[in-house]
Amino acid sequence: MITLRNISVKFGGKLAVRDVSAVASEGEFIALVGPNGSGKSSLLKAMAGLIPHEGSTNLPSDRRDRARQISYLAQNAVAPDDHKVRNIVALGRTPHIGRLARISKADQSAVEAAMEKCGISNFADRTFKTLSGGEKTRVHLARTIATDAPLLLADEPVTALDPYYQLSVMEVLRDASREGTTVIAALHDLALARRFCDRVWVMSEGHLLADGTFDKTLTPEILRNVFRITRDGNIAR
Numbered sequence: 001m002i003t004l005r006n007i008s009v010k011f012g013g014k015l016a017v018r019d020v021s022a023v024a025s026e027g028e029f030i031a032l033v034g035p036n037g038s039g040k041s042s043l044l045k046a047m048a049g050l051i052p053h054e055g056s057t058n059l060p061s062d063r064r065d066r067a068r069q070i071s072y073l074a075q076n077a078v079a080p081d082d083h084k085v086r087n088i089v090a091l092g093r094t095p096h097i098g099r100l101a102r103i104s105k106a107d108q109s110a111v112e113a114a115m116e117k118c119g120i121s122n123f124a125d126r127t128f129k130t131l132s133g134g135e136k137t138r139v140h141l142a143r144t145i146a147t148d149a150p151l152l153l154a155d156e157p158v159t160a161l162d163p164y165y166q167l168s169v170m171e172v173l174r175d176a177s178r179e180g181t182t183v184i185a186a187l188h189d190l191a192l193a194r195r196f197c198d199r200v201w202v203m204s205e206g207h208l209l210a211d212g213t214f215d216k217t218l219t220p221e222i223l224r225n226v227f228r229i230t231r232d233g234n235i236a237r
C-alpha cells in the first residue's frame with residue numbers, strides 16, 4: 001500500500017500540487033487525470049523523489065532503495081542517441097546490479113521480456129536516434145517495465161502512440177498491475193483510462209479533487225467544471 005499524506009509541490013512560490021492525500025493498493029492501476037497544468041506530472045515526480053515536496057509518503061527515502069521500488073516513465077524521457085535499444089532497456093536493471101557487477105542472466109531475461117511486451121524486440125539492435133517518436137516511447141516503457149519495481153509511475157505513456165500501440169501499452173500496464181505492481185499513469189484519454197484502469201484520481205488546480213471509480217468520479221459536473229467538456233465529448237459552453 002502506498003500512502004501520500006498532504007503532498008504539496010511549489011515552484012517559485014506557486015503551488016503546483018496542493019495538499020494531496022491518497023492511498024494506492026498493491027496491484028491497482030490508477031489513472032491520474034486532469035487538465036493541462038493541473039499538477040499530474042508534478043505529483044508523479046514528487047512520488048518518484050525527483051523534486052522537493054512537502055508532506056510525507058511511505059516510499060523509501062534512500063536513493064538506491066527508491067530506484068528499486070519505483071520505476072518512473074517521464075513525459076519527455078530522453079536517452080543517449082547512439083546507444084542501442086537493448087542497452088537503453090538494460091538501464092532499467094541498474095538498480096538491481098551491484099557496483100562493478102555485470103548484468104546477470106536474470107537481468108538479461110527481464111530485458112528481453114520487457115522488449116517483447118513492448119513490441120520492440122525486432123529493433124533491439126538499432127540505435128535510439130534511428131527510431132520514430134512512438135518507437136522511442138515504447139523503448140522508454142520497456143526500460144521502465146524491465147526494472148520490475150512494485151510501483152510504476154508513467155507520465156502520459158500513450159500520448160505519442162498509434163491506436164494499436166495505445167491499446168497494447170495499456171495492456172502491458174494492466175498486466176503489470178495484475179502481477180502485483182501498483183501502476184499510476186497520467187492519461188488524457190478518459191475513455192482509454194476507463195477501459196483499463198481500476199480507479200481514477202482527478203487533479204484540478206493542484207488539488208486531488210476526486211478519487212474513486214470512473215462512474216462515481218467522472219460525473220457530468222466534473223466533466224463540465226474540470227475538463228470543460230460534456231459527457232458526449234463536446235466542448236461545454
Ligand SMILES: Nc1ncnc2c1ncn2[C@@H]1O[C@H](COP(=O)(O)OP(=O)(O)OP(=O)(O)O)[C@@H](O)[C@H]1O
Binds near residue numbers: 015040
Ligand atoms: N519546473 C517548473 N517551474 C515552474 N513551474 C512549473 C514547473 N513545472 C511545472 N510547473 C507549473 O506547475 C503547474 C503544474 O504542472 P504539471 O506539469 O504538474 O501539470 P500536468 O497536469 O502534468 O500538465 P500536462 O497535462 O500539461 O502535462 C503548471 O502551472 C506548470 O506551469
